[in-house]
Amino acid sequence: MLNESIPFDPSQDLAALAASGALGGNVALFAQPRGADLMRRAAPLEQWCALRMRHGVWPYARTLEGPPEPLATVAGDGLPAARGINFASQDYLSLSSHPAVHEAALQALGECGPHSAGSAVLLGNTRHSGALERAVGELLHCAQVVLFPTGWGAAFGAITALVHAGDHIVIDQLAHASLRQGALAATRNVSVHRHLDCDHVRELLAGIRAVDRAGAIMVVTEGLFSMDADSPDLPLLQHLCREYGATLLVDVAHDLGAIGPGGAGVVGVQGMLGKIDIVLGAFSKTFASNGGFVACAQPSVRRQLQMFAGPHMFSNALSPIQAATVLASLRIATSAEGEGLRADLLRNAVELRALLADEGVRCIGGPSPIVPVWTGTEAATRIAGMLLSREQVFVNPVEFPGVPLGAGRLRLQLMAQHSPAQIRRAAQLVAAAVGRARTAPRPAPRPAPFHPAPESGRG
Known part of the structure; x- marks a missing residue:
């Protein structure tokens, strides 16, 4: 069974999140830091990442506790370890558990x-x-x-x-x-x-x-x-x-x-x-x-x-x-068993895309192990990823540099062993998360970056 969702008030949480600055900025702003000290000039990036982590919108470097199966236990993203539906791992034919x-x-x-x-x-x-x-x-x-x-x-x-x-x-x-x-x-x-x-x-x-x-x-x-x-x-x-x-x-x-x-x-x-x-x-x-x-x-x-x-x-x-x-x-x-696994994988892809389309959610591309769900802005991508993580549905929110600026998306990676029930539940929760992200309060500007002062004697 899935863990119960962490209780929260969406309207209050999203308003506070928008005001925090954690939805502003993008990695491109930190790609070429200036300064003579290589070890210290990355400090603004670390501060920005820490801000996002405090507000639950840093969905990277999470930890998978156990095998990459359709139901998995994931820790990180500012939340305690939770067991839920895993669309973040790459194991298309579920062979890691064979x-x-x-x-x-x-x-x-x-x-x-x-x-x-x-x-x-x-x-x-x-x-x-x-x-x-x-x-x-x-x-x-x-x-x-x-x-x-x-x-x-x-x-x-x-x-x-x-x-x-x-x-x-x-x-x-x-x-x-x-x-x-x-x-x-x-x-x-x-x-x-x-x-x-x-x-x-x-x-x-x-x-x-x-x-x-x-x-x-x-x-x-x-x-x-x-x-x-x-x-x-x-x-x-x-x-x-x-x-x-x-x-x-x-x-x-x-x-x-x-x-x-x-x-x-x-x-x-x-x-x-x-x-x-x-x-x-x-x-x-x-x-x-x-x-x-x-x-x-x-x-x-x-x-x-x-x-x-x-x-x-x-x-x-x-x-x-x-x-x-x-x-x-x-x-x-390449065996007959593999053909059956591919059929299961394709069935999951077609079903998930159809369910999301019925909810008005835009999926990019065609049926394959990858289901990219369009979110657009970096802020919407972060919000949708956070909301799904709270509901124990683990996806990969993708923003720059993985995709161009302003072209954010949720990447769902399917497995042959995802069950029809998991596909149906995920479709409902993804549609709800994307809908909330679209109507969330406008994010506040990113706080001014911290620029470390030069150390004594080092110019």
Whole structure:
């Protein structure tokens, strides 16, 4: 059973919250603090975060007490630990609690111990990681696979290893931070295209080739955008890359395993298995462990990644436990059981979206494991997240830098094992929270930031 909601008077609480200053400001204001003392100039940010935490609108760095299941115990956000409906964890097929996955992890622990004890280049591989590479390659119809300790590392490492300073990158404006930061680290020649706009991609590619016939071009996109739950036209993007001599890279972190025939994700849905130049992804959304991969057809590209992708070359490899966990999860995801889990997941997504639409709540994108609920302002996002936390419904309120300023939302992440009753209850409470947030008192201006005085003798 869920804990009883913490009693409070919404009108009084929201009025006090609006007056407190905790709903004002945004992280962008603190992104580049000034001052000679690196250790002290972050003080205004800490004060602002502490203010939000005191008023229950700092929903980050919370603690999950137990496994990431549909019913979970969460502590933090200025509230005591409470058990409630969990839409904040990423475990799309509910494989983190699957007995076969647990058994595989325990067997790997007994056989190999807990540690890879080296990078993949320096004796960090195990038979589990080798089997995982082959399984990922089979799923994606790609002969060459390189594993990374994180999905972030796979994205950043792939771009920085393959793209040089004189090359070009054309990237979707809503691409993940790992992709954008990788692009900026690799070259100054980065062109950002409007979200999912293939005509704009064509225009940018034509412009680049008009002045540079020799430089390489990488086009970067995602299979399923994690904040918008939408997908690009992969056949058209790959065609454009062929036309202009570019290379297409697709990040399938949020869709591989969770949707598509056999768990092949958006690449499989759009009939592009084995046809995309480079596919990369993360294991942490569907496959019950940290880790990532890059897959392609050419052995030479694999070698380039092994030697020049920093997160692969200079980070310890996946532990044998992680590799065995992902491998067991992948085998389930691609089986008949996995098809059933995907059907349950899709049913939950369609049902939740329909219930929210009936309440007048705007959901972004289409049915997928991610249900983004539009809130708009940072203040409304914080209020809605706080109200849901009080009702023991745990979601991820997202504001800048996760999304653009003024484009806040609640990101609900579904699991195959969420029950119909949990979906119905969550829809009611989400609709109520978003409605209250829309009509809440206007927030007061953020208090003037504290600027630390220089220490004696330090200028």
